[in-house]
Amino acid sequence: MGQHHYRALLSLVTLPFLLLVCFFPAVAAQTATQESFEQGIHLLKSRKFQEKNRAVELITDSGDPRSMDVLQDLLAGKLFLLRTDQTVVQVKSAKGGYAVTGVLQQQDLGTLQTRQLKKITINNALRGALKSGIAKINLQHPDPGVRANAVESMLEEITADSVQMLEELKTKEQNKAVRRELETAIAISWLKGNDEAQKLKALDTLSGSLTPVVRNELKKITTQENSEAVQKKALQALHTIEAKVKWYAKLETLFFGLSLGSVLVLAAIGLAITFGVIGVINMAHGELIMIGAYTTYVLQQCMPDHIGLSLALAIPAAFCVSGLVGVIIERSVIRFLYGRPLETLLATFGISLILQQTVRSIFSPLNRSVITPEWMTGSLAINPVLSLTTNRVTVFIFAMLVFTTLYILLKKSSLGLQVRAVSQNRAMARSMGIHAAKVDALTFGLGSGIAGIAGVALSQLTNVGPNLGQSYIIDSFMVVVFGGVGNLWGTMLGGLSLGIANKVLEPWSGAVLAKILILVLIILFIQKRPQGLFPQKGRAAE
Amino acid sequence: MKNQLFALPLACGLLAGSLLTSGAQAADTIKVGVLHSLSGTMAISETTLKDTMLMLIEEQNKKGGVLGKKLEAVVVDPASNWPLFAEKARELIEKEKVAATFGCWTSVSRKSVLPVFEELNSLLFYPVQYEGEESSLNVFYTGAAPNQQAVPAVDYLMNDLGVERWVLAGTDYVYPRTTNKILEAYLKSKGVPQEDIMINYTPFGHSDWQSIVADIKKFGSAGKKTAVVSTINGDANVPFYKELGNQGITADNIPVVAFSVGEEELSGIDTKPLVGHLAAWNYFMSVDSDANMDFIEAWHSFIKNEKRVTNDPMEAHFIGFNMWVKAVEKAGTTDPKAVQEAIIGVTVPNLSGGYSAMMPNHHITKPVLIGEIQENGQFDVVWETPGLVVGDAWSDYLEGSKDLISDWRAPLSCGNYNVVTKTCAGNKE
Structure with a gap:
């Protein structure tokens, strides 16, 4: 479809020019422009997507100043028909309905209700056509960044005939980045031509390029090309590229592993404190994470216009809410059960069920949608084969920050000193005047609060629902036990290495088997080293 | 264990309730079983279908019921617990004497109740798209086959x-x-x-x-x-x-x-x-069809919430229920055997502006x-x-199933008849 489509575009571009040269210079061109624009708008009324597709072509090539606006509105679903007389109109949401403007006459039609309007629907083929149409118009855009993107998005549609147009664009182009994109484009169109010298030259330009289109073209050449010299050179170029791609794929896996690991660290680090430092097996840990996530949701509901701000506020809020719940759990249940791990386990399991049902009763069993702020969507494209998703990068940095803060808190503050003292030798600590019961409550609250913060981060990655906690509790225990009970560094390294191991195994064994393999590996490891990666030393170990 | 603990008082309560109501109404109502999870993981999806059934039954009663009798919904909660589905199905059929049951969502729950419906010879209308490779005399598949x-x-x-x-x-x-x-x-x-x-x-x-x-x-x-x-x-x-x-x-x-x-x-x-x-x-x-607009309007006024959406399994229940009503009226009785025979060929409006028919393989025709x-x-x-498109019980693209057909009309009356060996592989009436 690509080639055919493109040729049609080209001929349509040239048509008005021919008219311009031959007959009535300015007037004819303008009427032709207007005519094809109007004809395009008229075709949009059709229910058939083929005709709408044709309409998009006409509008794109009309050169009418209104076309960009119309195409963008169509893509965004803001183009409607009046139910009464099928006029094509542009629509903006306004108070008490929609503010409606006619496309052709630009007349203001006042505010209308949904009942009076019928949306012009588009499908994926049309979406593709619209995007390439917009890109085509964008080739003339004043912003070089937009121009470069426009060239890039047209790469797939380039044919041997596009050279002339691309060369013209290149001679006019001042910006370096755009010129580079255009050179790639020209090289691709040379590759599709018949001239051997040009092909060899093109291969020189393309040899380091990671763009998928280039790779596919090279693959085609290695199998279909007649000239041996070209074929050999293409093969060489392909090898260089493939080696690069492989290297970046390894980097990508590492990033995925670190990102999964940082999620595990976030989920487990609160547990490392409650389980590791004061020895409570808290089965409700997952639910404390869930409470943090729901806190984020509630805050977002309170300030729907400030998504980013609400997320920032959610961090302290979730810490306080989850921490408070943790303190209440500790004071009302766990403190009566110190030294009886089995009972603690059962009691906290009961608490986790109660918390889940509470959330179901308050928020309904359906998942809640937490909106991700703009700046956390999309990805940082390092090159065409490696891009890091922004939300994962953010969560990774966030996890590291939380870890550092917690580490400093435990090592440098007086609370941290007391916590360590109590956990190492309770009787001695008490005889030195430390209020052990208070420290227990605060430590449990701290661990729970950190779980709440983890919930804020998880709300950006996964579903916020009553079952959120359950899916992380097993993983959290795994990380803490693997890393070594009572050691923050252990949790950190344990989480990251489990994440990386999982991601290395996943492509090879599939997601289901990878999880099982990790579990088996941990069991074997614990058999060999029951204390985990970083065992506690000295008297505290008993 | 947990489920038994919950189930016991629930069952007692239901039993007591049914004794009270059945004494007064047994003669002049027809009971319809609704077997959808109202708690547990599947509650999210299945509760809506329970409400749909209640709405359909209420509407039918407004039109005068079926065969001059009012319909009465018997709702049970199998709690997303697959073995409990079978228990609850048995309860519906044996204790409540329902004329037909509408229910199940997951395939595993359907597989769990299947032997019960076959043993006690009762009817199940299953409203969810599924993997095919099944055709039972007692089940009507109103969701999509592959x-x-x-x-x-x-x-x-x-x-x-x-x-x-x-x-x-x-x-x-x-x-x-x-x-x-x-x-x-x-x-x-x-x-x-x-x-x-x-x-x-x-x-x-x-x-x-x-x-x-x-x-x-x-x-x-x-x-x-x-x-x-x-x-x-x-x-x-x-x-x-x-x-x-x-x-x-x-x-x-x-x-x-x-x-x-x-x-x-x-x-x-x-x-x-x-x-x-x-x-x-x-x-x-x-x-965009009048039937659909009416359905959405009825749903919103029944559920008293303008924001609730409708979906495909709800339509399947709508079709299945209307087919059952029509078949009962055609047969003049709610006897499962008679309804089974009468329902094949029954045609009712669907919500996309056309009609759906029950085929001999107990699947229905639908637009895609x-x-x-x-x-x-x-x-x-x-x-x-x-x-x-006619629902195909046995896929034409799988080894071992492409030669099978299902036709529950006499004289074939077989759910998995092999057209090559000309034998019925056991799934008979």
Whole structure:
């Protein structure tokens, strides 16, 4: 479809020019422009997507100043028909309905209700056509960044005939980045031509390029090309590229592993404190994470216009809410059960069920949608084969920050000193005047609060629902036990290495088997080293 | 253990309740069983269907009931617990003496109640799309069989979008595994080479999609148009679509067509990253027909909430219930045997503006619609089959099932008749 489509575009571009040269210079061109624009708008009324597709072509090539606006509105679903007389109109949401403007006459039609309007629907083929149409118009855009993107998005549609147009664009182009994109484009169109010298030259330009289109073209050449010299050179170029791609794929896996690991660290680090430092097996840990996530949701509901701000506020809020719940759990249940791990386990399991049902009763069993702020969507494209998703990068940095803060808190503050003292030798600590019961409550609250913060981060990655906690509790225990009970560094390294191991195994064994393999590996490891990666030393170990 | 503890008082309560009501009303009502989970993980989806049944029964009673008698719904809660489904089915049939039962969602719950319905010879109407490869005398499958959902969707992608490379991604359980097996066989029969098919399974509730989406992206950048056919179930869809959006995969470069994502599922999520991705169903809430408008209006006034959506399994219950009513009136009795015979060939309006008929293999005829997800959580229909598609119990693309047919009319009366060996493999009346 690509080639055919493109040729049609080209001929349509040239048509008005021919008219311009031959007959009535300015007037004819303008009427032709207007005519094809109007004809395009008229075709949009059709229910058939083929005709709408044709309409998009006409509008794109009309050169009418209104076309960009119309195409963008169509893509965004803001183009409607009046139910009464099928006029094509542009629509903006306004108070008490929609503010409606006619496309052709630009007349203001006042505010209308949904009942009076019928949306012009588009499908994926049309979406593709619209995007390439917009890109085509964008080739003339004043912003070089937009121009470069426009060239890039047209790469797939380039044919041997596009050279002339691309060369013209290149001679006019001042910006370096755009010129580079255009050179790639020209090289691709040379590759599709018949001239051997040009092909060899093109291969020189393309040899380091990671763009998928280039790779596919090279693959085609290695199998279909007649000239041996070209074929050999293409093969060489392909090898260089493939080696690069492989290297970046390894980097990508590492990033995925670190990102999964940082999620595990976030989920487990609160547990490392409650389980590791004061020895409570808290089965409700997952639910404390869930409470943090729901806190984020509630805050977002309170300030729907400030998504980013609400997320920032959610961090302290979730810490306080989850921490408070943790303190209440500790004071009302766990403190009566110190030294009886089995009972603690059962009691906290009961608490986790109660918390889940509470959330179901308050928020309904359906998942809640937490909106991700703009700046956390999309990805940082390092090159065409490696891009890091922004939300994962953010969560990774966030996890590291939380870890550092917690580490400093435990090592440098007086609370941290007391916590360590109590956990190492309770009787001695008490005889030195430390209020052990208070420290227990605060430590449990701290661990729970950190779980709440983890919930804020998880709300950006996964579903916020009553079952959120359950899916992380097993993983959290795994990380803490693997890393070594009572050691923050252990949790950190344990989480990251489990994440990386999982991601290395996943492509090879599939997601289901990878999880099982990790579990088996941990069991074997614990058999060999029951204390985990970083065992506690000295008297505290008993 | 937990479930038994809960079930005991519940059963006692129901028993007491039914004794009280049956004494007064037994003679002049017809009981209809509603077997949907109202608690546990499946409650999200199934509670809606329970409400749909209550609405349909209430409406029928307003029209004077059936055979001059009022209908009475008997609602039980199998609590998303598969063995409990069988117990509750037995209770409905033996204790409550229901004339027919409408219920189940997951395939495993259907498989669990199947022997009960066959043993006690009662009728079950099953409203959810499923993997096929089954035909029972006692079950009417009003949801889509694979040839009424998966296969036409693949056809659409292949013919209209020109897709040449296929990712079959699913959650690891029976429905995706069977559906993907059928689709793989179908694609190969259309000449798609093995290296252009990628199959991937993930656990329930999978949330870390980074490497799988990256794989899909790589698989899709080979120069051929690529699409994802998703049988990913429930919760796992949200992080999946989010990751797609974040890694820059949009509907116009790699479209995803899903078989388990409907209006109800979309109502809990931010649909911005999903716009343009596809779903295949036999009904969408956005379908432009008078029957549908009436249904939505009735639903909103019944549930007293304008924001509630309607979805495909609800339509299946609508069709199934009306078919049962019509068959009972035709037979003049609620006796299962008579209704079974009368219902084959019964035709009732569906919600997309046409009619659906019950076929001899206990599946129904339906149009297949492909919709694109919109920002408001609704679907825009972009393609539909020119006519109705007959549900096929046994897939034509699988070894061992392509020779089987199902016909419950005399003289064949067999659910799995092998047309090559001319024998009925045991699933007989």
